[in-house]
Amino acid sequence: MKNRSSCGNMIKYQLVARGIIDEKVLKAFSSVPRHLFVPDEIRYLAYNDSPLSIGEGQTISQPYIVALMMQILELKESDKVLEIGTGSGYQTALLAEIATEVFTVERINSLIQKAENLLNDLGYKNIFYRFGDGTLGWKDGNPEQNKFDKIIVAAAAPDIPESLTSQLAMNGKLIIPTGNRTFQQLVVITRTEDGYIHTNEGGCTFVPLIGDEGWQE
Numbered sequence: 001m002k003n004r005s006s007c008g009n010m011i012k013y014q015l016v017a018r019g020i021i022d023e024k025v026l027k028a029f030s031s032v033p034r035h036l037f038v039p040d041e042i043r044y045l046a047y048n049d050s051p052l053s054i055g056e057g058q059t060i061s062q063p064y065i066v067a068l069m070m071q072i073l074e075l076k077e078s079d080k081v082l083e084i085g086t087g088s089g090y091q092t093a094l095l096a097e098i099a100t101e102v103f104t105v106e107r108i109n110s111l112i113q114k115a116e117n118l119l120n121d122l123g124y125k126n127i128f129y130r131f132g133d134g135t136l137g138w139k140d141g142n143p144e145q146n147k148f149d150k151i152i153v154a155a156a157a158p159d160i161p162e163s164l165t166s167q168l169a170m171n172g173k174l175i176i177p178t179g180n181r182t183f184q185q186l187v188v189i190t191r192t193e194d195g196y197i198h199t200n201e202g203g204c205t206f207v208p209l210i211g212d213e214g215w216q217e
């Protein structure tokens with residue numbers, strides 16, 4: 001009961017009050033129990049207005065920034081989504097509540113294993129997991145058939161990885177924090193018939209994206 005009211009307050013005061021109005025996003029937040037995605041010792045902080053440590057030097061993102069990124073992406077039921085940086089799996093679950101398929105990549109094996117176990121326990125059947133370097137995206141089979149409607153990167157890159165823009169479907173959107181190690185801008189790239197359109201959605205701070213097309217450690 002306590003968790004339910006904490007979740008309701010999180011949605012009301014952290015999301016709706018700050019301009020999150022996408023009903024699909026709000027419904028997803030009310031369906032996913034955030035407290036199950038944080039370590040036991042800090043479960044009582046799960047619905048706070050902040051990121052939290054999940055071990056291995058990584059964090060579960062602040063609820064508002066996750067909601068904002070999802071709202072900007074304009075997620076649809078028919079979307080095939082690629083997520084880079086599974087972390088706790090919380091955002092993966094939110095995405096899987098809305099989209100038809102979610103492909104998630106994480107570079108720390110213990111984190112993706114834990115997330116996969118939890119998401120399986122919660123009954124998600126539309127999530128595909130991969131341990132590896134997500135700066136390269138999800139390369140499988142025929143690259144022309146393996147494109148994503150939405151790509152969401154939950155870690156900060158020095159530049160936009162070309163592997164990711166090349167895996168965007170026509171009219172698809174990529175959202176990625178881009179900048180230096182301490183401060184970034186949320187950059188959105190939309191693939192159109194006339195090329196890629198970049199927009200800037202404001203400042204943010206994420207853990208670094210480490211890999212071939214990210215930071216080198």
Ligand code: SAH
Nearest residue numbers: 060085087088091106107134154209210211
């Ligand atoms: N969305 C997650 C946030 C995790 S923090 C959540 O809500 O819990 C970002 C994650 O990105 C970390 O787990 C980190 O290990 C991962 N990461 C960093 N570089 C990566 C890369 N190149 N490929 C895949 N994952 C990466």
